[in-house]
Amino acid sequence: MEGIDYHDGERSKAEFDVEEMKIVWAGSREVLEVSDRMGRLVASDEAFRKDNRTMLSRKDLFKNTLRKAAHAWKRIIELRLSEQEASWLRFYIDEPAFTDLHWGMFVPAIKGQGTDEQQQKWLPLAYKMQIIGCYAQTELGHGSNVQGLETTATFDSQSDEFVIHSPTLTSSKWWPGGLGKVSTHAVVYARLITDGQDHGVHGFIVQLRSLEDHLPLPGITIGDIGMKFGNGGYNSMDNGVLRFDHVRIPRDQMLMRVFQVTREGKCVQSNVPRQLVYGTMVFVRQTIVSDASSALSRAVCIATRYSAVRRQFGSQNGGPETQVIDYKTQQSRLFPLLASAYAFRFVGQWLKWLYTDVTQRLQANDFSTLPEAHACTAGLKSLTTSATADGIEECRKLCGGHGYLCSSGLPELFAVYVPACTYEGDNIVLLLQVARFLMKTVSQLGSGKQPVGTTAYMGRVADLMQCCCAVQKAEDWLNPSVILEAFEARSARMSVACAQNLSKFANSEEGFAELSADLVEAAVAHCQLIVVSKFIEKLEEAIPGKGVKRQLEILCNIYALYLLHNYVGDFLSTGCITPKQASLANEQLRSLYAQARPNAIALVDAFNYTDHYLSSILGCYDGNVYPKLYDAAWKDPVNESVVPDGYQQYIRPMLKQQLRNARL
Amino acid sequence: MEGIDYHDGERSKAEFDVEEMKIVWAGSREVLEVSDRMGRLVASDEAFRKDNRTMLSRKDLFKNTLRKAAHAWKRIIELRLSEQEASWLRFYIDEPAFTDLHWGMFVPAIKGQGTDEQQQKWLPLAYKMQIIGCYAQTELGHGSNVQGLETTATFDSQSDEFVIHSPTLTSSKWWPGGLGKVSTHAVVYARLITDGQDHGVHGFIVQLRSLEDHLPLPGITIGDIGMKFGNGGYNSMDNGVLRFDHVRIPRDQMLMRVFQVTREGKCVQSNVPRQLVYGTMVFVRQTIVSDASSALSRAVCIATRYSAVRRQFGSQNGGPETQVIDYKTQQSRLFPLLASAYAFRFVGQWLKWLYTDVTQRLQANDFSTLPEAHACTAGLKSLTTSATADGIEECRKLCGGHGYLCSSGLPELFAVYVPACTYEGDNIVLLLQVARFLMKTVSQLGSGKQPVGTTAYMGRVADLMQCCCAVQKAEDWLNPSVILEAFEARSARMSVACAQNLSKFANSEEGFAELSADLVEAAVAHCQLIVVSKFIEKLEEAIPGKGVKRQLEILCNIYALYLLHNYVGDFLSTGCITPKQASLANEQLRSLYAQARPNAIALVDAFNYTDHYLSSILGCYDGNVYPKLYDAAWKDPVNESVVPDGYQQYIRPMLKQQLRNARL
Ligand SMILES: Cc1cc2nc3c(=O)[nH]c(=O)nc-3n(C[C@H](O)[C@H](O)[C@H](O)COP(=O)(O)OP(=O)(O)OC[C@H]3O[C@@H](n4cnc5c(N)ncnc54)[C@H](O)[C@@H]3O)c2cc1C
Ligand SMILES: Cc1cc2nc3c(=O)[nH]c(=O)nc-3n(C[C@H](O)[C@H](O)[C@H](O)COP(=O)(O)OP(=O)(O)OC[C@H]3O[C@@H](n4cnc5c(N)ncnc54)[C@H](O)[C@@H]3O)c2cc1C
Incomplete structure (x- = not known):
C-alpha cells in the first residue's frame, strides 16, 4: 500500500493552479519559500517528533519541550536563521513553550514600553x-x-x-x-x-x-x-x-x-504619547488573527481529507459507498469552515498592513485612526478566535468516531487552541469594547465627524437605513456589492437600533449594562462585515494563476452567504432582506458547495502543511488512513502487555467471585 | 477561612424551597433519597478519589479504574445494593469503565435479542x-x-x-x-x-x-x-x-x-416481531438524554457558582467589584444553559414514561407508535447531546482563564462528554432519520392517517400554516399556549416547505440528498418543539413546595424564548412572528434573566451534587475558590523540584551561550 496516493483522483479534479494558490495563502512567493523550507526542516529532524506527545507524563512532556526549545535555538544559531526564519521554525515545531512568551510578549513589552x-x-x-x-x-x-x-x-x-x-x-x-x-x-x-x-x-x-x-x-x-x-x-x-x-x-x-x-x-x-501602547496591541492581535487562520485551516485540512477517504452508506450494486464529503450536510458544515479559514487569512494579511499604517501615523503624531484600529483589532480577535475554536470542534465531529482519537490530531488542536478565546482579552469583554466604540460612532454621526476606516460605511447611515436589497434570483447573490450592502445595512441598523434603545435610559451606563447582550450582537455584525469586506477587497487585486481567483470568489461567496444564512434573523428583523431573498441565498449557497466540491482537496493542499505539522493520521497527505490508524493503536503503553497490569488484583478476583475476601 | 460559606448571601436570596426542588429534579423523593445516599457513599470513600486523575499516566489511570471498578463491585456485594443503588453508585464514581458497557450494552443486548x-x-x-x-x-x-x-x-x-x-x-x-x-x-x-x-x-x-x-x-x-x-x-x-x-x-x-x-x-x-429491537433503542437513548441533563447541569453548577464568586470591574469608591454573574452578557450565556439543563431533565423523565409505554404496547402487539417513538428518541438524543457538548464548553469559557485549568473540572467534563454526539448514532445521521419521518408524516397528512404522539400537532397543519402570533406586548410571551403555537407553527411550516421543495425533484432520494441541510434544520425545529412542549406539560402537573413551580415557569420561559431568539430567522422567514414580536420576546427574556438571578445559586444547589462529583474547585459548594486553587497548583508533579528536570541539559547551556557545543 506504501506509495499509493488515495487522494490522487481528488487532486486531479482541481480546477485551479495549486502552486499559485499556495502563494496567495502564504502572502507572497518569498514567504511561501521561507515557510516551506522551515516546515521541511522541522519535519525532517527527528528531534522535533511529536507523535508521542499525548502519551508522555506531564514531567516528561515538559522536559521534552525544554529539549526541543534548546535544539531549536541551536539550529537557529548554527544555520544563522533570520528572525523571520526562526519564527517560522518555532511555528512548525508546534508546541507551546516559554519561547513564545519570551519572543512574543517579553521582548515586545520592553520595545514598546522601555526607554x-x-x-x-x-x-x-x-x-x-x-x-x-x-x-x-x-x-x-x-x-x-x-x-x-x-x-x-x-x-x-x-x-x-x-x-x-x-x-x-x-x-x-x-x-x-x-x-x-x-x-x-x-x-x-x-x-x-x-x-x-x-x-x-x-x-x-x-x-x-x-x-x-x-x-x-x-x-x-x-x-x-x-x-x-x-x-x-x-x-x-x-x-x-x-x-x-x-x-x-x-x-x-x-x-x-x-x-x-x-x-x-x-x-x-x-x-x-500614551497611545503608543495601542501600537503593540494592534501587533499582538494581528498575530492572533493570523494564528486563527492557521489553526482553523489545519483542522479543515484534516477533516476535508478524511471526508474524501471515509465512505459510508450509498453503495449501489456492491460498488463503493459514498464518500462522506459528498453528503450535502457534510458540505454545509465543512465548506463554510474552509471558506472561513481563507477569510481569516486575508483579514489577517490586511491587519499586517493596518499595523504598518498605524505605526507610521504614530510616528507622525497622527492619532486619528487609533481608536478605530483598536476597536477593529479587538473585534477581529474575538470573532476569529471564537469561530476557530468552534470550527476545530466541528471538524472533529465531522470525522465521526475516529476524530475522538488523539491520533486524529483534532483533540489536541482544540485543547491547545481554545484559550485564544480568553487570553489577550476575553472575547465578550472585547466585543463590549467594540460596541462602545460603535455607539460612540453613531452618536457622533450628526456632529459632522466622519467615521473612518472600517466604520466609514456608517457615514452612509441614512442610505443604509432605507436601502432595499435588489436580489431577485439566486445568482444575484453572487454580486459583491449586493452582499456588501446587505452586511452594511444589517450592521448599521443593528447599531442604530441599539443606540436608540440606549437613549431611552436616563443613565447611559445603566443602559449599556442592561442592553449589553444586544450590543454584543451588533458588534459581531460589524466584525463580520469587516471580514466579508476585506475578502471582497482582496478579490479586487490582480490574482495570477489559472482558476485561482475563481476559487477565491466561490469561497468568498460561501463565507458571506453562510453568515447570512446563519444570522438570517438579523437580516430579516432589520428588514435588510426579505424571506424570499433569504431563501434564494440558501439556494445559491447549495450551488456554491457543489462548485467547491471538486476543488476541496486542492484547496486544503494549498495550505502547504507537512504531515509532521498536521500530526493527524486522518489528515495525512496520501489518505492511507486505515493501516496507519491500526498500526498507531498498538503503540499505546497499555498495549505493552496483552493481559493488563491490574488483572491479578482486580479483574480475576471479580470473575472468580473472590472479591468478598479481597483487599482492594 | 475554613468553614466560611461564600455563597451564604446568595443562598439566602432564594425565593423557593430548594429541598422540594431537589425532589423535582431527582424525579421523586425515593430517587432523591437513593441518589443522595449513594453520592455521599462515594464521596466519603477514599478509594473513589479522583482529584489526581488528570496527572496519571495512561497505564496508571487505567489500572486505577480497574481498582475502582473492583472496589465498587465489592461494596455493591457487601452492602447488598439493589440494581438501582448500584447504578447510582457507578454514576457518582464518575469514570468511564468497562462496567458501563457490561451493564449498559452487553446485558441489554442479550435481554433484547437473546431467546x-x-x-x-x-x-x-x-x-x-x-x-x-x-x-x-x-x-x-x-x-x-x-x-x-x-x-x-x-x-x-x-x-x-x-x-x-x-x-x-x-x-x-x-x-x-x-x-x-x-x-x-x-x-x-x-x-x-x-x-x-x-x-x-x-x-x-x-x-x-x-x-x-x-x-x-x-x-x-x-x-x-x-x-x-x-x-x-x-x-x-x-x-x-x-x-x-x-x-x-x-x-x-x-x-x-x-x-x-x-x-x-x-x-x-x-x-x-422485529420491532422489538426498537424497544432497546428507546431505552438506551433515554439514558443518554438523562445523562445529557446530568452533564450539562454539572457544568452549569460550576459556572454559576464561580460567576457568583468571581468579581471583575465595577468597583465604586473602593467597594467590591461586580460579581460577573451580574453582567447581562454573562446571564444571557449562562441562564439559558441552566434552563436547558432543567428542560433536558424533564424531557428525559418523560422518555422514561415513553419507554414503559412502548414496552407495554409491544407486549400487546401494538406497533402503531413505534416509528414515532423511534424518531422522537433519535431526535432528542441528537438535540440534547449537541446542546450539552456546546454548553459545557460555553460554561468553561464563562469561567475565564481559570476554566482552562483541569482543577476547574470543565476540560475533563467536555472531553469525556463530547463522544455522546457521535456514539449511539452520529447526531446528523440521526437528524436525517427524524427528517425522513417528518417528510413521511407530512406526505400522509392528506390520506387521513392521523399523526401520533409528538407529531400530533401536524394534524392541525392547516391551522398552523396560517395562524398569527397574538403577542402585542412583552408579557404576552409568558403565555404557554402562545409559545407552543409559535413553535408548532415554525416546525410545521419548515417541514411543509421542505416537503414542497422535495416534490419538485423527479427522484425523491436525490431531492432528499440535495436538500438534506434544510431537512436537518426542520428536524431540529421539531425536536426543540418537543422539549419545549414537555417542559410546558410538566408545569401542568401539581408541583408542591414554596415557589418551586414559579421558578420552573421562569426557566421554561427562558428556555423557549432563548431558542426563539437564537433561531429567530426560522420564525421570521416562515412568518410565524413579526420582527416587532421578536424584539418583544427579547425584551421579555431580559426581564426573565433578572428574575432568575437571585435564585441562580439555589437552582444549581437543587442538583444536589457533592463536591466529589463536581470535582471542580471553581464549583465547590462553599465558594472558597482562591485558596483551593492556590493549594492545588503545588500538587502538580512538575512542582516536585523548584529547578525543573532538564535545567542543566537544556536551559543553562542556553543562558550561558554554550549551546553551539552542546549535544542535544
Ligand atoms: C468514545 C466512543 C465509544 C464508543 N463505544 C462503542 C462501543 O462500545 N461499541 C461499538 O460498537 N461502537 C462504539 N463506538 C463507535 C460509535 O458508535 C461510532 O463511532 C458511531 O456510530 C459513528 O460512526 P462513525 O465513526 O463511522 O462515523 P461516520 O459515519 O464515519 O461519520 C463521519 C461523518 O460522516 C457523516 N455521515 C455519515 N453517514 C452519513 C449520511 N448517510 N448522510 C450524511 N452524513 C453522513 C457524519 O455525519 C460524520 O460527519 C464508540 C465511539 C466512541 C467515540
Ligand atoms: C493558556 C493561557 C495563557 C495565559 N498566558 C498569560 C500570560 O502569559 N501572561 C498573563 O499575564 N496572563 C496570561 N493569561 C491570563 C489571561 O490573560 C486571562 O485569563 C484573561 O485576560 C481573562 O481574564 P480572567 O481569567 O480574569 O477572566 P474573567 O474576567 O474573570 O472572566 C470571567 C467571565 O466574566 C466575564 N466578564 C468579565 N468582565 C466583564 C465585563 N466587564 N462585562 C461582562 N462580562 C465580563 C467574562 O466574559 C467571562 O465570561 C493566560 C491565560 C490562559 C488561559
Missing part, C-alpha cells in the same frame, strides 16, 4: 537568550480588569528602589506562560505607589531567578499552576504562579517610556 | 460478573452504516458452528468500550452467511479471552486503540480493536430471538 536606554540594556540580553523573560500581568483575582491588579511597587526614595510585593493571596501572579519553571526575568505589572499615592498599573522588569543556579531569588515564590486542558496541549507550557515578599529592584527597572518616576519620587508623564 | 434459553444461560453469569461483556459493533471502516459491517459469521453445518472472521483490515472491530483489555466476552455483530448467502448483520455471543489466564483465545487479536481526547476523560476506558481469524463458536451463540438458523442451516424468522 531607549532600557532597550539598549535589556534587548541584547533577551535577543541572545542570556536572559529568558515572561509577561506577568494576570493575577489569581484579576485578569480582564487590569486596573484592578493588586501587586504593589512602592517607591523607596532612600534606596532609589521599588519594593515589589504581593499583599494578598489573590494578588499572586497566575497564568503567565514560561513563568513557572523557566523564566529568569519577567515584566511584572504592579500598582505604582509613591508617597502613599496610587498611580495605577505599570510595568517593571524583575529578575526572578538566579542566573547561576536558577533558584528563585530571595522573597520570590514560584511554581507551576498545574494541568490544563488536553493531553499534550498547553501542558508543555509552564504557566506559573508567583508571589513577592518585599522584593527590591532598582528604580531604572520600571518601564519608563511613557510614565516616569524621578530620583526624588516625582511622577512625570513623558512626552511620548 | 429465553440464551437469557437463562448468559444473564446469570453476567449478573454475577463471572463473565464481563462488551458490545462489538463498530469496525474500523464502518460505524454509522451498520449494514455495511464486514465481519462474517459463516455457518458450518458439519460442525454446527459459526466461523467468525475478519476478512479485511477495515473489518477489524474498533471502538468497543471494555474490549481492549478487560472483556471476556462480546456481543459481536457480523454478516450471517449460510450456504454462501448473505443474510445481513446479526449479533453473536463470542468468548474472547480465557477465563483462566485472560489471554485472548486462539485466532483472536485484541488491543487498545490508544489515547483519546482529554487527560483523564475516556482514557480510563479500554476502547479496543479486535480481529478474528476463523474463530468458531457453537450455533446457539447467535442471538436468535428474532431470526434463527436451524441445525440444517435454514434461516427462519421467528414469530417475535
Whole structure:
C-alpha cells in the first residue's frame, strides 16, 4: 500500500493552479519559500517528533519541550536563521513553550514600553537568550480588569528602589506562560505607589531567578499552576504562579517610556504619547488573527481529507459507498469552515498592513485612526478566535468516531487552541469594547465627524437605513456589492437600533449594562462585515494563476452567504432582506458547495502543511488512513502487555467471585 | 477561612424551597433519597478519589479504574445494593469503565435479542460478573452504516458452528468500550452467511479471552486503540480493536430471538416481531438524554457558582467589584444553559414514561407508535447531546482563564462528554432519520392517517400554516399556549416547505440528498418543539413546595424564548412572528434573566451534587475558590523540584551561550 496516493483522483479534479494558490495563502512567493523550507526542516529532524506527545507524563512532556526549545535555538544559531526564519521554525515545531512568551510578549513589552536606554540594556540580553523573560500581568483575582491588579511597587526614595510585593493571596501572579519553571526575568505589572499615592498599573522588569543556579531569588515564590486542558496541549507550557515578599529592584527597572518616576519620587508623564501602547496591541492581535487562520485551516485540512477517504452508506450494486464529503450536510458544515479559514487569512494579511499604517501615523503624531484600529483589532480577535475554536470542534465531529482519537490530531488542536478565546482579552469583554466604540460612532454621526476606516460605511447611515436589497434570483447573490450592502445595512441598523434603545435610559451606563447582550450582537455584525469586506477587497487585486481567483470568489461567496444564512434573523428583523431573498441565498449557497466540491482537496493542499505539522493520521497527505490508524493503536503503553497490569488484583478476583475476601 | 460559606448571601436570596426542588429534579423523593445516599457513599470513600486523575499516566489511570471498578463491585456485594443503588453508585464514581458497557450494552443486548434459553444461560453469569461483556459493533471502516459491517459469521453445518472472521483490515472491530483489555466476552455483530448467502448483520455471543489466564483465545487479536481526547476523560476506558481469524463458536451463540438458523442451516424468522429491537433503542437513548441533563447541569453548577464568586470591574469608591454573574452578557450565556439543563431533565423523565409505554404496547402487539417513538428518541438524543457538548464548553469559557485549568473540572467534563454526539448514532445521521419521518408524516397528512404522539400537532397543519402570533406586548410571551403555537407553527411550516421543495425533484432520494441541510434544520425545529412542549406539560402537573413551580415557569420561559431568539430567522422567514414580536420576546427574556438571578445559586444547589462529583474547585459548594486553587497548583508533579528536570541539559547551556557545543 506504501506509495499509493488515495487522494490522487481528488487532486486531479482541481480546477485551479495549486502552486499559485499556495502563494496567495502564504502572502507572497518569498514567504511561501521561507515557510516551506522551515516546515521541511522541522519535519525532517527527528528531534522535533511529536507523535508521542499525548502519551508522555506531564514531567516528561515538559522536559521534552525544554529539549526541543534548546535544539531549536541551536539550529537557529548554527544555520544563522533570520528572525523571520526562526519564527517560522518555532511555528512548525508546534508546541507551546516559554519561547513564545519570551519572543512574543517579553521582548515586545520592553520595545514598546522601555526607554531607549532600557532597550539598549535589556534587548541584547533577551535577543541572545542570556536572559529568558515572561509577561506577568494576570493575577489569581484579576485578569480582564487590569486596573484592578493588586501587586504593589512602592517607591523607596532612600534606596532609589521599588519594593515589589504581593499583599494578598489573590494578588499572586497566575497564568503567565514560561513563568513557572523557566523564566529568569519577567515584566511584572504592579500598582505604582509613591508617597502613599496610587498611580495605577505599570510595568517593571524583575529578575526572578538566579542566573547561576536558577533558584528563585530571595522573597520570590514560584511554581507551576498545574494541568490544563488536553493531553499534550498547553501542558508543555509552564504557566506559573508567583508571589513577592518585599522584593527590591532598582528604580531604572520600571518601564519608563511613557510614565516616569524621578530620583526624588516625582511622577512625570513623558512626552511620548500614551497611545503608543495601542501600537503593540494592534501587533499582538494581528498575530492572533493570523494564528486563527492557521489553526482553523489545519483542522479543515484534516477533516476535508478524511471526508474524501471515509465512505459510508450509498453503495449501489456492491460498488463503493459514498464518500462522506459528498453528503450535502457534510458540505454545509465543512465548506463554510474552509471558506472561513481563507477569510481569516486575508483579514489577517490586511491587519499586517493596518499595523504598518498605524505605526507610521504614530510616528507622525497622527492619532486619528487609533481608536478605530483598536476597536477593529479587538473585534477581529474575538470573532476569529471564537469561530476557530468552534470550527476545530466541528471538524472533529465531522470525522465521526475516529476524530475522538488523539491520533486524529483534532483533540489536541482544540485543547491547545481554545484559550485564544480568553487570553489577550476575553472575547465578550472585547466585543463590549467594540460596541462602545460603535455607539460612540453613531452618536457622533450628526456632529459632522466622519467615521473612518472600517466604520466609514456608517457615514452612509441614512442610505443604509432605507436601502432595499435588489436580489431577485439566486445568482444575484453572487454580486459583491449586493452582499456588501446587505452586511452594511444589517450592521448599521443593528447599531442604530441599539443606540436608540440606549437613549431611552436616563443613565447611559445603566443602559449599556442592561442592553449589553444586544450590543454584543451588533458588534459581531460589524466584525463580520469587516471580514466579508476585506475578502471582497482582496478579490479586487490582480490574482495570477489559472482558476485561482475563481476559487477565491466561490469561497468568498460561501463565507458571506453562510453568515447570512446563519444570522438570517438579523437580516430579516432589520428588514435588510426579505424571506424570499433569504431563501434564494440558501439556494445559491447549495450551488456554491457543489462548485467547491471538486476543488476541496486542492484547496486544503494549498495550505502547504507537512504531515509532521498536521500530526493527524486522518489528515495525512496520501489518505492511507486505515493501516496507519491500526498500526498507531498498538503503540499505546497499555498495549505493552496483552493481559493488563491490574488483572491479578482486580479483574480475576471479580470473575472468580473472590472479591468478598479481597483487599482492594 | 475554613468553614466560611461564600455563597451564604446568595443562598439566602432564594425565593423557593430548594429541598422540594431537589425532589423535582431527582424525579421523586425515593430517587432523591437513593441518589443522595449513594453520592455521599462515594464521596466519603477514599478509594473513589479522583482529584489526581488528570496527572496519571495512561497505564496508571487505567489500572486505577480497574481498582475502582473492583472496589465498587465489592461494596455493591457487601452492602447488598439493589440494581438501582448500584447504578447510582457507578454514576457518582464518575469514570468511564468497562462496567458501563457490561451493564449498559452487553446485558441489554442479550435481554433484547437473546431467546429465553440464551437469557437463562448468559444473564446469570453476567449478573454475577463471572463473565464481563462488551458490545462489538463498530469496525474500523464502518460505524454509522451498520449494514455495511464486514465481519462474517459463516455457518458450518458439519460442525454446527459459526466461523467468525475478519476478512479485511477495515473489518477489524474498533471502538468497543471494555474490549481492549478487560472483556471476556462480546456481543459481536457480523454478516450471517449460510450456504454462501448473505443474510445481513446479526449479533453473536463470542468468548474472547480465557477465563483462566485472560489471554485472548486462539485466532483472536485484541488491543487498545490508544489515547483519546482529554487527560483523564475516556482514557480510563479500554476502547479496543479486535480481529478474528476463523474463530468458531457453537450455533446457539447467535442471538436468535428474532431470526434463527436451524441445525440444517435454514434461516427462519421467528414469530417475535422485529420491532422489538426498537424497544432497546428507546431505552438506551433515554439514558443518554438523562445523562445529557446530568452533564450539562454539572457544568452549569460550576459556572454559576464561580460567576457568583468571581468579581471583575465595577468597583465604586473602593467597594467590591461586580460579581460577573451580574453582567447581562454573562446571564444571557449562562441562564439559558441552566434552563436547558432543567428542560433536558424533564424531557428525559418523560422518555422514561415513553419507554414503559412502548414496552407495554409491544407486549400487546401494538406497533402503531413505534416509528414515532423511534424518531422522537433519535431526535432528542441528537438535540440534547449537541446542546450539552456546546454548553459545557460555553460554561468553561464563562469561567475565564481559570476554566482552562483541569482543577476547574470543565476540560475533563467536555472531553469525556463530547463522544455522546457521535456514539449511539452520529447526531446528523440521526437528524436525517427524524427528517425522513417528518417528510413521511407530512406526505400522509392528506390520506387521513392521523399523526401520533409528538407529531400530533401536524394534524392541525392547516391551522398552523396560517395562524398569527397574538403577542402585542412583552408579557404576552409568558403565555404557554402562545409559545407552543409559535413553535408548532415554525416546525410545521419548515417541514411543509421542505416537503414542497422535495416534490419538485423527479427522484425523491436525490431531492432528499440535495436538500438534506434544510431537512436537518426542520428536524431540529421539531425536536426543540418537543422539549419545549414537555417542559410546558410538566408545569401542568401539581408541583408542591414554596415557589418551586414559579421558578420552573421562569426557566421554561427562558428556555423557549432563548431558542426563539437564537433561531429567530426560522420564525421570521416562515412568518410565524413579526420582527416587532421578536424584539418583544427579547425584551421579555431580559426581564426573565433578572428574575432568575437571585435564585441562580439555589437552582444549581437543587442538583444536589457533592463536591466529589463536581470535582471542580471553581464549583465547590462553599465558594472558597482562591485558596483551593492556590493549594492545588503545588500538587502538580512538575512542582516536585523548584529547578525543573532538564535545567542543566537544556536551559543553562542556553543562558550561558554554550549551546553551539552542546549535544542535544
Ligand atoms: C493558556 C493561557 C495563557 C495565559 N498566558 C498569560 C500570560 O502569559 N501572561 C498573563 O499575564 N496572563 C496570561 N493569561 C491570563 C489571561 O490573560 C486571562 O485569563 C484573561 O485576560 C481573562 O481574564 P480572567 O481569567 O480574569 O477572566 P474573567 O474576567 O474573570 O472572566 C470571567 C467571565 O466574566 C466575564 N466578564 C468579565 N468582565 C466583564 C465585563 N466587564 N462585562 C461582562 N462580562 C465580563 C467574562 O466574559 C467571562 O465570561 C493566560 C491565560 C490562559 C488561559
Ligand atoms: C468514545 C466512543 C465509544 C464508543 N463505544 C462503542 C462501543 O462500545 N461499541 C461499538 O460498537 N461502537 C462504539 N463506538 C463507535 C460509535 O458508535 C461510532 O463511532 C458511531 O456510530 C459513528 O460512526 P462513525 O465513526 O463511522 O462515523 P461516520 O459515519 O464515519 O461519520 C463521519 C461523518 O460522516 C457523516 N455521515 C455519515 N453517514 C452519513 C449520511 N448517510 N448522510 C450524511 N452524513 C453522513 C457524519 O455525519 C460524520 O460527519 C464508540 C465511539 C466512541 C467515540
